[in-house]
Amino acid sequence: MAHRALSVIGEVMAIAAGLSLMTTGAGMAGGGLGLSATGGGAVAGVPAVAGGAAVGGGVVAWAGINGLGSDIGQALNEANEASSSGSSSTIGENGAQFPSVTKWNRGQYRIDVENPNPGHRPGQIHVQDQANKAEKYQYNFDTKKFDGMPRSPEKKLYKMDGFKQGIQKALKALGES
Structure with missing residues (x-):
């Protein structure tokens, strides 16, 4: 390239x-x-x-x-x-079609995943701040972090029980694990 x-x-x-x-x-x-x-x-x-x-x-x-x-x-x-040849890199192309589903929920945060049109529209994972509905952080599949999330809540979330497993469940739902 x-x-x-x-x-x-x-x-x-x-x-x-x-x-x-x-x-x-x-x-x-x-x-x-x-x-x-x-x-x-x-x-x-x-x-x-x-x-x-x-x-x-x-x-x-x-x-x-x-x-x-x-x-x-x-x-x-x-x-x-x-x-x-079918070797596309659309996120979620190997997963089932589904609307937004919550895979982890603790306190004011939750992890949602959606795959509305596999193979045509990329699936996505995001963290929703339920205390502030406007705050939604998209998962970056390359960096394996949530884009735009401030460092303080990021550190807090990764220490919370089940957060990493919630990400893995979301990836599995998209057929990406």
Whole structure:
């Protein structure tokens, strides 16, 4: 993935360089016409070099555009192959369909899990602060923490009896354990 990103950056830079060479080449061609008007004997030399820079710039720009197009095409093919082979990474795609269900409830906090459309819409786990209904912290499946939760309640919850097991029950319901 990092290789493809660097490749795309390089191709974009090639496009910019090619366009710059084309612009410079056009300026050189104009300069060549000015020199040839003076009879300086550069009628064939300067416009030929300028034309070479303009054409060469077009070749560099085209190589960048062509490479960028092939990288985009390759990425689309890989995504298509992954989806057709069934190897998607949608959270909850292997779980049952169900509305929001509470898997753990102690004091003012509870863990809810839902999987409304497996394989099409990611399932989710969140901690609800029942004392403040507006406070809802979504579980981040990568970091294995609840996004936006202040450190103090987080420490308190992870020490509470059954909290970690509540997360495991929610993961199992989504088919993610």
